[in-house]
Amino acid sequence: QSCCGIDNLIDQKIQAAVKSAVSAVSSKVQMTCTSVKSGGANARCPSGYIATSCACGMACGSWDIRGDSICHCQCGGIDWTSARCCKVGLRG
Amino acid sequence: QSCCGIDNLIDQKIQAAVKSAVSAVSSKVQMTCTSVKSGGANARCPSGYIATSCACGMACGSWDIRGDSICHCQCGGIDWTSARCCKVGLRG
Amino acid sequence: QSCCGIDNLIDQKIQAAVKSAVSAVSSKVQMTCTSVKSGGANARCPSGYIATSCACGMACGSWDIRGDSICHCQCGGIDWTSARCCKVGLRG
Numbered sequence: 001q002s003c004c005g006i007d008n009l010i011d012q013k014i015q016a017a018v019k020s021a022v023s024a025v026s027s028k029v030q031m032t033c034t035s036v037k038s039g040g041a042n043a044r045c046p047s048g049y050i051a052t053s054c055a056c057g058m059a060c061g062s063w064d065i066r067g068d069s070i071c072h073c074q075c076g077g078i079d080w081t082s083a084r085c086c087k088v089g090l091r092g
Numbered sequence: 093q094s095c096c097g098i099d100n101l102i103d104q105k106i107q108a109a110v111k112s113a114v115s116a117v118s119s120k121v122q123m124t125c126t127s128v129k130s131g132g133a134n135a136r137c138p139s140g141y142i143a144t145s146c147a148c149g150m151a152c153g154s155w156d157i158r159g160d161s162i163c164h165c166q167c168g169g170i171d172w173t174s175a176r177c178c179k180v181g182l183r184g
Numbered sequence: 185q186s187c188c189g190i191d192n193l194i195d196q197k198i199q200a201a202v203k204s205a206v207s208a209v210s211s212k213v214q215m216t217c218t219s220v221k222s223g224g225a226n227a228r229c230p231s232g233y234i235a236t237s238c239a240c241g242m243a244c245g246s247w248d249i250r251g252d253s254i255c256h257c258q259c260g261g262i263d264w265t266s267a268r269c270c271k272v273g274l275r276g
């Protein structure tokens with residue numbers, strides 16, 4: 001080794017550990033989604049999930065999201081509503 | 093303690109700090125979403141957000157996303173458009 | 185410096201490196217989305233992406249997502265389907 005005092009060796013240890021951790025985080029961060037379908041005009045995402053979109057029965061494309069996690073289809077007499085629900089976290 | 097030279101002690105310090113940081117990142121990474129509703133056939137997400145879906149007035153389910161952040165409803169004479177807008181980051 | 189034994193110095197090195205890495209991760213984590221449009225009633229996201237919503241021709245707002253990455257429009261004789269597809273990762 002061309003280097004070095006203990007200072008350099010410690011820096012190398014630290015950098016290697018941090019680099020390895022960043023790489024692990026990079027490979028583990030992911031989005032996870034699930035769909036929830038309910039009868040009627042509302043569908044609620046599971047706890048911890050946020051609604052990214054809604055689908056409605058009767059070909060209806062008019063909807064809104066309430067409180068970040070509840071899909072509400074606006075067409076009259078709607079028969080079903082589904083929520084697309086996602087969250088982000090580290091896997092494993 | 094059954095161990096150790098200074099080398100072991102330093103490794104332990106590093107591993108503990110890195111583990112704690114990964115745990116902190118894991119608990120802070122999150123998706124945040126908001127909805128933007130506009131009159132007419134277009135709705136634009138706030139800066140930094142990406143559109144994950146669109147909803148349209150008149151029960152219309154035909155839309156496209158332009159430039160990652162603008163919702164465009166395709167049905168003629170559309171009265172309102174809303175964009176579901178999300179981003180990912182570390183909380184706090 | 186009012187401190188310190190070598191122990192303090194090593195702790196400072198570790199904390200600085202970890203703090204810098206967390207800051208780098210925070211600035212790099214992001215959601216990336218793309219849209220895929222196909223003729224017919226189905227559209228498939230690219231590998232690694234998850235469908236966050238679907239849009240359909242014929243003004244249809246009734247759809248479902250199959251296997252996390254395939255959009256299926258439910259209205260009869262549908263002419264086109266598009267999938268909004270997203271993933272999360274570290275940039276760069």
